Amino acid sequence: MHPIFFTRGVPPGASIPVDQLADCAKAVIAEEGANILQYAPAAGYPPLRELLAQKKNISMERVILGQGSLQILDILFHCLLHPGDAVAVEQPTYDRVLTLMRRAGLRIFPMNLTNDGLDLDNLHSKLENGEQIRLIYTIPDFQNPSGSIMALEKRKRLVALAARYNFFIVEDSPYRDLRYEGEALPALFDLAPDTTIQLSSFSKLISPGLRVGYAVLPQNLTTTVVHYAEDTYINPSYLNHAVVFRFLQNGFMEEHLPFLKNLYRTRLKCMLAALDSTMPDHCIWTRPEGGFFIGLWLSSNSGPLLLERAEAQGLRLTDGRGFFVNDGGNFIRLPFCALSEEEIHQGILALAALISS
C-alpha cells in the first residue's frame, strides 16, 4: 500500500481554481498596478471588506481582513486577553488554536463535545461557581477535528450565557459554507450580531496559499485590533485580497462552490460507508453533513500505539492528543477531503483491521 495520509485537512490541488485565479491576478495587476503592490492600511483591501460587510448587513469598519484567519486569532488572544486569563474551548478542538492559547499564557478550560456540540452544563456550572471565563472559542459548523455541529438550542443558550456572564464568543467558521446535506443553522453571529466575533476564510473555498481570512468584530474592538495588526505586519497582502474580490465579483464562486460540494460530498459518503461496513462495534464516529473531517473515538486510549502500527503499514494518522487539553489517546481525526475513493476504502479497511487486532 502506498502511504495514505489521514493527517492534515488540506484541500486537494484539484479543488483550487488555478486558471480563474490566474486570470484574476493578471487583471488585478494590469488594472490596479503599483497601487495594489504598495503598503496600505492594516484592515485590508476595502472592496473585499465592503462586499463581506454587505452580505452580513453590517458596516465595513467591522470587517478586518488578515493573512489567513489563524493569525487574526493570535492577534485577538493578545489584544483582548492577558496571560493567566481563562478561556474555554471544545474538547477536542483545532490543535493550532490550543498552541496559540498556550503561547499567549491563557488558562484553558476544555468543555467536552457531546453529540450536539459542547457541554454547556459544564460551562454554566463553572460560570456559576465564579470562574471568570473571558472568551469561548468554538467551531459550531463541521468542527475541526470532529465534524460535529452545534445544535440550535445550544447556540441560543451559549449566546445567552455570553450576555449574562460577559465573555467573548469567538465563532470560527471556515467550513460553514461546505454543507453537503441538510439545512444550515443560524450562525452564532446571526443570533448575536453585535457581540459575537466571527472568523472565516477563503482557504477552504478558494485557496489556502492565498492566505485570505477575515474577522467580523464588535464595533468597539476594531481600532485596537487594527492597531495591533499594523504593528505586527503593517498590512496583509492586498494583491491576494484583490484576487479573491475579483473571483467573487466575476461570479466564479457560483460555479465553484457546487463543484467543491460535489467533490467532498462523494468523499464523505464514501468514508461513512467504509466506516459502517468495517469498524468494530466498540468504536464511535460522527456523521457530519459537511466540512472536511469525521471524528472517531476508540474504546480505549490505544491511539498512540495504533499510530505506530499504522505508520508501519503506510497509513499516516495524526496523534489525537494534539486536539485535547488533556487525554485524547482514544481519538482519531479522519480527514476525507483530499483522498480519492480508492484511498479512503483502503485506508479505512486497514485502520479497521488494526483496531480490531
Ligand SMILES: Cc1ncc(COP(=O)(O)O)c(C=O)c1O
Ligand atoms: C477551524 C479552523 N480555523 C482556522 C483555520 C486556519 O485557516 P486559515 O487558513 O484561514 O488561517 C483552520 C485550518 O485548517 C481551521 O480548521
